[in-house]
Every structure is written in C-alpha cells, then in structure tokens.
Amino acid sequence: MGQDTDIIALVGARDRGHALLEALLGIPRIEVRYVFDADPAAPGVLLARQNGICCRSDGRFDELSADADVDLILETTGEPEVLAALQTSKHPNSCLLCAAGVRTLSHVLAELTDVVARANVEKARYLRQASHQIKSPLSSIQSYVNVILGGYTGELPERTREIMEKIHSRCDAALDALAKRRMLADLRCIDRDGLEMSTVHLSEAISEAVDRHAALADERGIEIRLLPHDGPDLVDCDPQKVATLLAELLQNALIYSYDHGLVEVSVKAQRDGRLAVSIRDHGIGIPARCLPRIFDEDYRADPAVKHHQDGAGLGLTIAREIADLHQFHLAAEGEEGKGSVFTLTVPPAPTA
Ligand code: ADP
Numbered sequence: 001m002g003q004d005t006d007i008i009a010l011v012g013a014r015d016r017g018h019a020l021l022e023a024l025l026g027i028p029r030i031e032v033r034y035v036f037d038a039d040p041a042a043p044g045v046l047l048a049r050q051n052g053i054c055c056r057s058d059g060r061f062d063e064l065s066a067d068a069d070v071d072l073i074l075e076t077t078g079e080p081e082v083l084a085a086l087q088t089s090k091h092p093n094s095c096l097l098c099a100a101g102v103r104t105l106s107h108v109l110a111e112l113t114d115v116v117a118r119a120n121v122e123k124a125r126y127l128r129q130a131s132h133q134i135k136s137p138l139s140s141i142q143s144y145v146n147v148i149l150g151g152y153t154g155e156l157p158e159r160t161r162e163i164m165e166k167i168h169s170r171c172d173a174a175l176d177a178l179a180k181r182r183m184l185a186d187l188r189c190i191d192r193d194g195l196e197m198s199t200v201h202l203s204e205a206i207s208e209a210v211d212r213h214a215a216l217a218d219e220r221g222i223e224i225r226l227l228p229h230d231g232p233d234l235v236d237c238d239p240q241k242v243a244t245l246l247a248e249l250l251q252n253a254l255i256y257s258y259d260h261g262l263v264e265v266s267v268k269a270q271r272d273g274r275l276a277v278s279i280r281d282h283g284i285g286i287p288a289r290c291l292p293r294i295f296d297e298d299y300r301a302d303p304a305v306k307h308h309q310d311g312a313g314l315g316l317t318i319a320r321e322i323a324d325l326h327q328f329h330l331a332a333e334g335e336e337g338k339g340s341v342f343t344l345t346v347p348p349a350p351t352a
Helices: 015-025 043-050 062-066 080-089 099-149 158-187 202-212 214-219 239-255 302-307 315-326
Strands: 006-011 030-036 054-056 072-075 095-097 198-201 223-226 234-237 262-269 275-281 329-335 339-346
Touching: 006 015, 015 030, 015 043, 015 099, 030 043, 043 054, 062 080, 072 080, 072 099, 080 095, 095 099, 099 158, 158 315, 198 202, 198 239, 202 214, 202 223, 202 239, 202 262, 202 275, 214 223, 214 239, 234 239, 239 262, 239 275, 239 315, 239 339, 315 329
Parallel strands: 006 030, 006 072, 030 054, 072 095, 223 262
Antiparallel strands: 198 234, 262 275, 275 339, 329 339
16 A cells, blocks of 8 residues: 555446545545546546546556556446456556445445544534633623723723733634634535535636735735636536635635735636636745645644744635535645645536
8 A cells, every 4th residue: 555645546437436436535645546437427437527536438447557556446337347357457566346345345434424424413513512602701802802902991001002902813813713613513514415506607706705805915915916717607606605715715825925915816717628716825835745734624834823823724624625515626736935826626517
C-alpha cells in the first residue's frame, strides 16, 4: 500500500460501483484514480468525471498494467470475462478484489456510514444545546462591554479601552466559531436530498457575495476585481449554501491578503463544459507542507495564525462539505508569501 494514500481503481460504475465510489470519495487518504465502465453514462462514471477521476469505457485496462501505484482494484460487475481481463492486465503490485469481496466491503462501508450518520446527528444535537448555553453569556458580555466602550460608565483610560476592544473582538470570534461549528454539524446531518435546489445564474451569486464583502475589503483598502463572464452560467444548487461557500472563500481571500491588496474573482467555462469559479488573492499564501491539511476541521497553517489570530479553522471545512454535498469540486493552490487561489468547479445546469 502507498505510504499516505491508498490508490484505488473501480471497475463497474452502475448502482454498486456508484454507491461504492460515493462512499470512497468521502474517506480521507483514499484516492480513487480510475473508473472503468463500458457505459460512459453510468452514474459512477458521471460522478467520477465530476471529481476529475480518469474514466475509461472502451473495455481496456491499459492504465492498470502501467500504474504500479494502484493498491487495490475493486471489480463490481461480477462478469467472469471482466475478472479474467483484469487478472491478466493488472500490475503485479495491485491487489484485485472480486465482486463477492466487494459486496462484503460495500456492506461494511454501508454499516460504517450508518454509524457515522447516527454519531453526526447526536453531535449536532449536543452542539445545538451547548451553543445555546454558551451564546447567551457571551452575548451579554458583549453588551456590557458595549456599555463601557460607549462611555456610559465614565471616561476610559486608553489602556482600558484597548483591553475592552480586545474582549469585544474575542467575543465576536468566539460567537463566530460557535455559529460555524453548529453549521458544520448541521451540514454533516444532511445528504444531497437535504439541499434546497434551484437553478441560478452563477455570476449573480458571485456578484452578490462580492457586494456583501465590499465593506470588509474597503476597511483594508483591498480591491475585489470581478472579471466579467459572458457565456451561459446557469447551475443547479442550493443558493443559500453556495452563498455560504463563496462567502467563506472571499472572506479568507480578504483576511489573508495584505492591506491594499487585490482579490480577483472569475468564472470561466472549461473545455469539459464545467464552470470554474476562481478566487485569487496575493496575500500570505499557503506553505506547500500545509496545503494538504487546510480543509481539515480546526486546522490553521502557522503563517495564518501569525497574520490573523481570531480564525476558527472551520471555514474551509464548511466550504468543502457544501461542495461535496453538491458533488462540486473545490481545490486550493498557494505559495507561501505569494498568494492563493481557490477554484470551485461546477457542472452547468442541463439545458432543456
Ligand atoms: P480560518 O481562516 O478561520 O483559520 P479556514 O478553515 O477558513 O479557517 O482556513 C483554514 C486555513 O487555511 C487557514 O487558517 C489558513 O491557514 C489557510 N487559508 C485559507 N484560505 C487562505 C487564503 N486565502 N490564503 C492563505 N491561507 C489560507
């Protein structure tokens, strides 16, 4: 097996293959690198393409003989001739699991998914209760601080004012973290059926998100440049959740920019027809060693902690969760000290 990531090839992408792919995509340190199915419109092939996985539909398995990094081949069709072809074409390093073994694996995964779903519901319930208990005292501390800062208890020495302002902003950060923690827990309790889908113009959703961040940008003298997109831009999504996702990316681009910096936002049609939304900043960037972890819950890279103390390490986890629910693809690139670019790739709404 690979040192950090297990690499899998999936053969057969109808119901079982599709369900298996959905489950595998949600597991960290597993990479599904290839999907094979004779039907290019099989549901698993479509899902694989949305996730940038290499797909093949001509009945050949050339990649499997050449790629020594594939740890496991999952054969889901149960067709003897497919199994025979795989046995002869696979690389000797790869382990081949036949349909009966895959069936058992699917049952185990389904059982684990159920356990995780029940744990998520319990966690969300607990968080709702706990956050209710913590939110009220934090909000009243803020109200008292506002009274003091407003001068209603008398003139404040400069140092006391500074401390009061810090208390206020730390309370703000704690309330924000609490709201995000709850949102994440709630998102983990729903599946695709829990989304309130409609068809929207992506450019409009983006320009609304940009408008909502204008004040934050102005405060730091940062320009948000929205590059025009003239082509078709209709997408199927849950507009509120996508607005949250875009807000997380924009907020980060502003927070991790230097004062008087530039954030560029664009939508472009890719060759495969999908729309790519890019949010590029020229700020502190992300060290290569931190990139693989930035979507993890509670993770903050050290340059980010130095630049901005009050982060919660939850925004990108929420963004990734929303992208996954929609089966959109969200990726990050960055270079320390040079800036970052986050790209959300979205399939266009089917035309009538
Ligand atoms: P937070 O911003 O509250 O720390 P996020 O989950 O939004 O949490 O982001 C996780 C981490 O990813 C950040 O702490 C930072 O290290 C990195 N990051 C996210 N967006 C950017 C960006 N635009 N530029 C540089 N680093 C970023």
